[in-house]
Amino acid sequence: MGEAIVVGITDAAASRRAVDWAAQRAAERRQPLELLAVVGGATGAVGEGPIVEAALAEARVRAEVEASRIAGGLDVRTRVERGNPVTRLVEASEGAALLVIGSDYRGPGTKASRGAHGLRIAAGAHSPVVVVPDFDVAGRSGVVVGVDGSPAGEKAVAFAAAEADRLREPLVAVSVWTPLEVPRNMGVYPAEYLENLAHLTEESQAISLAGLRSQYPDLEIVPTVERGYPSQIINELAAKARLAVVGSHGRGALARFLLGSISQEVLAHLGTVTAVVR
Known part of the structure; x- marks a missing residue:
């Protein structure tokens, strides 16, 4: 069994495409698959605790749903963390076979709101990074x-x-x-x-x-x-x-x-x- 393929998951449509791409590769290469959700944006403000806990609970449910959807014959693990998504995903790439992330880019003539996070993750990662766009190939x-x-x-x-x-x-x-x-x-x-x-x-x-x-x-x-x-x-x-x-x-x-x-x-x-x- 090889090193795990780590997939950063969110509630975006492109995230599902990233999970599907990674699951297919994991199945073909008999590698474990880890679904990682990161809850970021917390500032420590008074009254923020319940919001963070609710976001973490939602992320856990999302990870388990995705794991159940692709589980057939795969070694699928889930992990939910709190912190800066770029930092957490870069850390998770250390020791991974691949880090897979989704992009909301939908092809020429479309606009994407993905910002610089994907670029920073790809540049800082310790493993190869695969970026999956939001269109069918x-x-x-x-x-x-x-x-x-x-x-x-x-x-x-x-x-x-x-x-x-x-x-x-x-x-x-x-x-x-x-x-x-x-x-x-x-x-x-x-x-x-x-x-x-x-x-x-x-x-x-x-x-x-x-x-x-x-x-x-x-x-x-x-x-x-x-x-x-x-x-x-x-x-x-x-x-x-x-x-x-x-x-x-x-x-x-x-x-x-x-x-x-x-x-x-x-x-x-x-x-x-x-x-x-x-």
């Missing part, structure tokens, strides 16, 4: 991964390859090159410069993917190198994929709750279920 195919040659990117590739092989889906490895902004007096880019950028990106990607074919002989790998802006292209490809994977470049104490700009932009406009790996 059934019928999609492929695992898209952003490949940039960084240490975080290498971990993202490893995670994505393992998931694609497990799901028997093609791995779409995406590397994006972006030329420097042309000074006004230059007019156009030299053709040699653009060709070299594309070639260097292809070489870097090949290094990042080296060894995958021997490790996963049955895995279909689709190398993809494009010119443009990374988050935009990743999300365009993710819009047709079952899963997307990106690396988090936050490092050290000061960067603990900061994502790299590309990962943050990918999460802001989710194309599909998206994993953030650090």
Whole structure:
């Protein structure tokens, strides 16, 4: 039995999608599943006690209902805590196989009220974080991964390859090159410069993917190198994929709750279920 998959649950619709995604993965990998509800917002004001107790009781009921709904054959545990949701979920990720959270993002053209909590959780977590948007991804195919040659990117590739092989889906490895902004007096880019950028990106990607074919002989790998802006292209490809994977470049104490700009932009406009790996 592997490490537990932890799911942050709330009363939002996206929470149920997150629970369903995590339950399916837990069943496929024979992992325990922990449903964690966090009651936050308490300030210690006089008369607040009964309100907090009622909120905790409601959260316990919600967790038990969700556990009963998905329980068939799964090792499901529930936990209800009081405190800052970001802090509690980040703490819960330590030792977890995955932390799964829902997002109320419903696709292009819609507005979400999720704020910065999901970004801070994804940046601060000790385990990979999977963010499940509030729309159906059934019928999609492929695992898209952003490949940039960084240490975080290498971990993202490893995670994505393992998931694609497990799901028997093609791995779409995406590397994006972006030329420097042309000074006004230059007019156009030299053709040699653009060709070299594309070639260097292809070489870097090949290094990042080296060894995958021997490790996963049955895995279909689709190398993809494009010119443009990374988050935009990743999300365009993710819009047709079952899963997307990106690396988090936050490092050290000061960067603990900061994502790299590309990962943050990918999460802001989710194309599909998206994993953030650090």
